[in-house]
Amino acid sequence: MSFERGDIVEMKKPHPCGTNSWKIVRMGMDIRIKCTGCGHSIMMPRKEFEKKMKRILERAEPES
Template sequence: MPMDLRVGDIIETRKQHPCGGNRFEIMRTGIDFRIRCFKCNKQIWITRKNLEKRIKKVERKEDE
């Protein structure tokens, strides 16, 4: 069963991005995810399978 990940969630990954950051914001969901690094602002496309393996912690945004 896939993880419940939503647009706007902030995730912390096990591995660091080459810039040294490990916190990302989810910008697009589906089979492929688009995530944005908080440290360098770079956007990355990654498959759901690879992203779910790398996630350490999910911080859910409050529903408005």
Template sequence: MLELNLGDIVLLRKKHPCGGDSWKVVRLGSDVGLLCETCHHRTMLDRLVLERRIYEIRPSQSDGVDSVSST
């Protein structure tokens, strides 16, 4: 089972009809919610199907710390 986190970018083997191949992970569970980085289309894929289609995983850039300004 692949280690996926919210905000990760996954590259899939087949391109989306809009031409994009990078998707942002927006929901985790037995189904994974994805958001196309090109056209912002949302879709859900079964985790096992997604694991077969993933070409590359790019971890999210967030450091896990909430930034709250104290003024």
């Protein structure tokens, strides 16, 4: 599955604030995602992120 910086993704488990959507803020070997509900951000290895991600809810607009 391909994802880009700025995409809104759904994770398998919801965040304690009740929201299940996250925005991809940083990409590399590690991926930083930010909760769209409360703004909490976490960083995790790419492999773990790919395992925990359910689907892409909203694609980021392409930069021109």
